[in-house]
Amino acid sequence: MVDVKLFGLSPSPFSQRVVWALKLKGISYEYVEEDLSNKSNLLLQYNPIFKKIPVLVHDGKPIAESMVILEYIDNTWPENPLLPKDPHERSLVRFWAKFIDERTKPMMSFFTYVGEQQEKAINDNLQTLRIIEEHALGEQKFLGGDRIGLADIALGWIIHTLAAMEEIVGVKFVQADTFPLLHAWMNNFREIPVIKDNLPNHDQILDYFKGRREMFVKSPHACHHHH
Numbered sequence: 001m002v003d004v005k006l007f008g009l010s011p012s013p014f015s016q017r018v019v020w021a022l023k024l025k026g027i028s029y030e031y032v033e034e035d036l037s038n039k040s041n042l043l044l045q046y047n048p049i050f051k052k053i054p055v056l057v058h059d060g061k062p063i064a065e066s067m068v069i070l071e072y073i074d075n076t077w078p079e080n081p082l083l084p085k086d087p088h089e090r091s092l093v094r095f096w097a098k099f100i101d102e103r104t105k106p107m108m109s110f111f112t113y114v115g116e117q118q119e120k121a122i123n124d125n126l127q128t129l130r131i132i133e134e135h136a137l138g139e140q141k142f143l144g145g146d147r148i149g150l151a152d153i154a155l156g157w158i159i160h161t162l163a164a165m166e167e168i169v170g171v172k173f174v175q176a177d178t179f180p181l182l183h184a185w186m187n188n189f190r191e192i193p194v195i196k197d198n199l200p201n202h203d204q205i206l207d208y209f210k211g212r213r214e215m216f217v218k219s220p221h222a223c224h225h226h227h
């Protein structure tokens with residue numbers, strides 16, 4: 001009997017990465033929803049450095065940082081691998097996973113800023129997406145192959161959290177005519193049964209981010225809790 005617990009927050013893109021990986025692997029787990037304005041003692045104990053979700057706890061051993069957790073999951077449960085076998089192909093997927101992860105929080109600035117800063121953030125997002133469109137995607141359905149992997153899971157947040165933020169701000173970054181490959185990727189990704197069946201509720205995310213918009217304008221990162 002595996003003992004797996006996930007401490008998460010449903011509208012968090014980082015938390016969602018872990019949910020998808022566990023579901024893809026068919027691992028059953030206990031989910032603990034955290035309130036970031038009143039973090040549980042267990043969360044503080046399991047992630048004393050950053051005090052952030054997500055944290056995965058496997059047989060009492062905590063793992064923090066979403067991308068580290070994904071690698072742990074892949075190493076622990078090898079079925080439906082998230083990384084290719086070939087070392088060079090692996091490194092390419094890791095490269096894109098890292099690139100995407102590093103850009104994830106900055107990509108939320110268009111939501112936290114207004115005016116000129118927001119315009120700049122919007123342009124930065126278009127540049128980031130342009131890089132992915134032109135360099136990471138090609139003939140293959142997914143980032144690094146014909147099946148979903150680590151980099152796809154890293155980018156998956158653009159179909160839910162980014163989509164909700166776009167709706168609130170009134171922008172749409174990925175259009176079929178301007179980013180055809182990314183647009184196709186989004187559809188391919190969304191159509192995977194495990195992804196489709198485990199999407200955060202759109203209205204709930206929308207409410208969450210609408211309600212916290214004010215706070216985001218004051219605080220540098222969209223996911224930070226209110227001090």
Ligand SMILES: N[C@@H](CCC(=O)N[C@@H](CS)C(=O)NCC(=O)O)C(=O)O
Nearest residue numbers: 012014052053054065066223224225
């Ligand atoms: N790099 C981290 C980011 C996680 C993160 O930013 N979590 C946010 C929620 S989306 C959080 O727990 N914030 C609480 C805080 O900063 O106090 C990861 O990939 O896991």
